[in-house]
Amino acid sequence: MHFEQPELLYALILLVIPLIVHLFRLRKFQKEDFTNVKFLKKVIQETRKSSRLKKFLILITRLLLLTCLILAFAKPFIPASEKALAASQTLIYLDNSFSMQSGDEQSTIFNKSVNTLLEYLDDENRYSLFTNSDEYFDRSLPDLKDELQNIDFVEDQISYREIKLKAENYFKKYPLAEKDLVIISDFQTHIIPSEATSENINYHLIQPNLHEINNASLDSAYINEITPESLTLNIVASSNRNLEEPISISVYDGETLLGRNTIQLEDEKSEEITFRLQNTLIAKGRIEIEDSGLKYDNALFFNINENPGIKVVIISALEVDFLTRIYNKPEFETRIFTPNQIDYNQLNSANLIVLNEVYQLPPSLINNLGTANDNGATVILIPPVDAQEYGQILNSFGFSDFTQKVDAERLITSISFDHPLLENVFEDRIDNFEYPKVLSSQNLSSSNDILSYQDNRPFLAESNSVYLFTAALNNENSNFRNSPLIVPVFYQIGLKAFKKNQLYYSTNKESEIDVPVDLGKDQVVHLVNSETDIIPQQQNYSSRIEISTGNIDLEAGNYEVSNNNQVLGNLSFNYSRKESQLTYTDISDLEDANIYNSVEEYFSKSNAATQITTLWKWFVIFALIFLAIEMLLIKFLK
Incomplete structure (x- = not known):
């Protein structure tokens, strides 16, 4: 038994006072003279015995009465467990990812969890809760209720490690408290790591009962073929279970129906369906699937803008067939100039400028190349065998001078697969291949190398969208033109010179x-x-604006790119489909964690563990009983 006010127990010492009063005779007796005291002696003897018994009984009841009163004021209680005695802090993580949209016909898992949570929380306490997107710390129940009922679903679920880190940072403010982390989630297979808990935190994992649902998903779309009159749109869809009936897929541009067809989906298999569309420009494309599973993956947004070709200017006194075969229509619009006949208007509006083995570099050309690069143009520098004139242009673009000419054969043996230019270009990282070679080359101090010789000196380096070769690429000096590397290298440089609009982008x-x-x-x-209406991060160049979506939260949908109410183009964004993978972790085998099948079960067990049985009312009742006994003893016991 424990007491809320144990200091009041010192009052039990005062029980010696009635003992003193009862044990010592303080009453003075008056003498009376009798002629015959024989009968009186007998009466006194009997009276004395009964008087002692009465006083002893009254003493006991009075002591018990006072003891019960003192104990009642000390507020005794019996805790259900040691946890009920400790000061505790509880932090709740509520998973609001798209997979929590699953459920039954009445409600989703998420809504059921929220409603049950609000039902068990009380108005007297303050609570702390966080989701994948927001934090609600130290909130009263009315405030928290408003917040929880307006939470939106998000596409990205934070990792289990992030949940742990947030909890550990939060509990640092309460070093002496009992720490409880409550995690409410469906626990998809990508969330649980091998190390599930922390030493100083009690983990309570709530995985609501999951209903098996049929979920069909629109996974992706791509253009397979495009002509001036029509295009072929391929759509990839999948389902987590076999669907008995074919489902309908529709393609819209705004509210205009462009096509409709059906598709049969099997368990965990992707299927493609093809639409032949007469529209080659689609501003507000939308693909819809008729499905009663998760809602977020029933629509896929896309657009097809008029994409101009990437403007390429080649300055060369030599033939450049190896470049024109790569930079051809419709993706590229290529202009070729000799060093003495450069159209600087074309140069200044170009997205990509290639300077191929030009011996004489007048200051006007160097200045215009620098200005074009500052305005967002990409520059490729291919020096001649004799590159004595290249010191100034190298320095202007942030490179050091060529340190030494090497008139010996060198093999190009190293590829920087992690460089942004070549990232995800090659399926496999191959070390042994038919190495290209050069007969004469220049040494350059180590830079941001893309391709290197066997001595780790750079063959191709990059700095601020300027790509520098350290050897001439003519057939007399190198066989690089015949190498399999030439197409991916130059093609990727061309694609990065102007980022054409994709069919759609990912919001995450x-x-x-x-x-x-x-x-x-x-x-x-x-x-x-x-x-x-969002203003994204952007960089304004002379002939284009580069938009970055890294600092904004976008919802899936079609967007207009506008300036002063003038529409400049269209962009589409879609949510990641990771949440459509409705496979879950069996958390019952996790050690050092308390597992529950519902929010109700957690609160039921938690309340039972922290239950306190108060006893003060019983002691008040006993005090009244002893008071009544004392009164009866005084009145009726002779």
Whole structure:
């Protein structure tokens, strides 16, 4: 038994006072003279015995009465467990990822969890809770209720490690408290690591009863073929279970139906369906599937803008067939100039400039190349065998001078697969291949190397969108033109010179998007749809604006790129489909964690563990009983 006010127990010492009063005779007796005291002696003897018994009984009841009163004021209680005695702090993680949209016909897992949570929380306490997207610390129940009922679903679930780190940081403020972390989630297979708990935190994992649902998902779409009159749109869909009936897929541009077809989906298999569309420009494309499972993956947004070719300017006195075979229509619009006949207007509006083995570099050309690069153009420098004139242009682009000419054969043996230019270009990282070679080359101090010789000196280096070769690429000096590397290297440089609009982008990945428009330096573009007007991070160049989506939260949908209410283009964004993988972790085998099948079960067991049985009322009742006994003894016991 424990007491809320144990200091009051010192009052039990005062029980010696009635003992003193009862044990010592303080009453003075008056003498009376009798002629015959024989009968009186007998009466006194009997009276004395009964008087002692009465006083002893009254003493006991009075002591018990006072003891019960003192104990009642000390507020005794019996805890259900040691946890009930400790000061505790509880932090709740509520998974609001898209997979929590699953459930039955009445409600989703998420809504059921929220409603039950609000039912068991009380108005007297303050609570701390966080989701994948927001934090609600130290909130009263009315405030928390408003917040929870307006939580939106998100596409990214934070990792289990992030949940642990958030909890550990939160509990640092309460070093002496009992720490409880409550995790409410469906626990998809990608969330649980091998190390599930921390030493100083009690983990309570709630995995609500999961109903098996049929979920069909629109996974992706791509253009297979495009002509001036039509295009072929391929759509990839999948399902987590076999569907008995074919389901309908529709393609829209805004509210205009472009096509409709059906597809039969099997368990965990992707299927493709093809639409032949007469529209080659689609501003607000939307693909819809008729499905009663998760809602977020029933629509896929896309758009097809008029993509101009990437503008390429080649300056060369030699033949450049190896370049024109790569930079050809419709992806590229290529202009070729000799060093003495350069159209600087074309140069300044180019996205990619290739300087191929030009011996004489007048200051005007160097200055214009620098200006074009500052305005966002990519530059490729291919020096001649004799590159004595290249010191100034190298320095202007941030490279050091060539340190030494090497008139000996060198093999190009090393590929930097992690460089942004070649990242995800090759399926396998191959070390042994038919190495290209050069007969004469230049030494360059180590830089941001992409391709290197066997002595680790750079063959191709990059600095601020300027790509520098350290050897001439003509057939007399090198066989690099015949190497399998030439196409991916030059093609990737061309693609990065101007980032053409994709069919759609992912909302959870940072994308850099070029919009071909010439605006004033102080002008900005907006991403606009019927519900949102966002100003993204952007860089204004002379002939384009580069938009970055890394610092904004975008919802799936179609957006207009606008400036002063003028539509400059269209962009589409879609959620990742990772949450459509409805496979879950069996958390019952996790050690050092308390497992529950529902929020109700957690609160039931938690309340039972922290239950306190108060006893003060019983002691008040006993005190009244002893008071009544004392009164009866005084009145009726002779």
